[in-house]
Amino acid sequence: ITYDGDDVAVIRGAEIAGAQSASIHDTVEVEGQMEMQESLPVNLQKGVRFSFERGGKHVMAMNLDEGLEPGGTAEVTLTFLGGDKVSFPATILAAGDAR
Numbered sequence: 001i002t003y004d005g006d007d008v009a010v011i012r013g014a015e016i017a018g019a020q021s022a023s024i025h026d027t028v029e030v031e032g033q034m035e036m037q038e039s040l041p042v043n044l045q046k047g048v049r050f051s052f053e054r055g056g057k058h059v060m061a062m063n064l065d066e067g068l069e070p071g072g073t074a075e076v077t078l079t080f081l082g083g084d085k086v087s088f089p090a091t092i093l094a095a096g097d098a099r
Contacts, residue, residue, distance in 0.1 A: 001050045001078070001086060010081040011040040016090075017075040020063035027055050039081065052090075059090070070094040 003009050016022040024037040040057065052058045059076055061068075068074055070092050077087040 018065040019061035
């Protein structure tokens with residue numbers, strides 16, 4: 001995601017097409033524990049990219065439709081404080097895939 005606004009952007013939630021629910025997580029360095037984020041402040045300068053990635057901040061999907069399988073893609077929609085949304089395709093990884 002490239003942020004072009006002047007204020008701090010706050011991601012309020014995530015949805016994944018074909019998933020019953022989704023949440024934003026951050027992998028904590030200590031003992032590989034994950035922490036769910038209710039909202040995620042994205043404090044960026046104009047034009048700076050923000051990425052979800054393995055072993056860091058990521059979107060976790062729960063209760064997937066049968067058609068969604070590792071290696072495929074799913075549409076992710078992030079909702080920001082204030083109502084703005086952004087959607088993008090993401091590669092589906094199985095739980096426990098190499099980080």
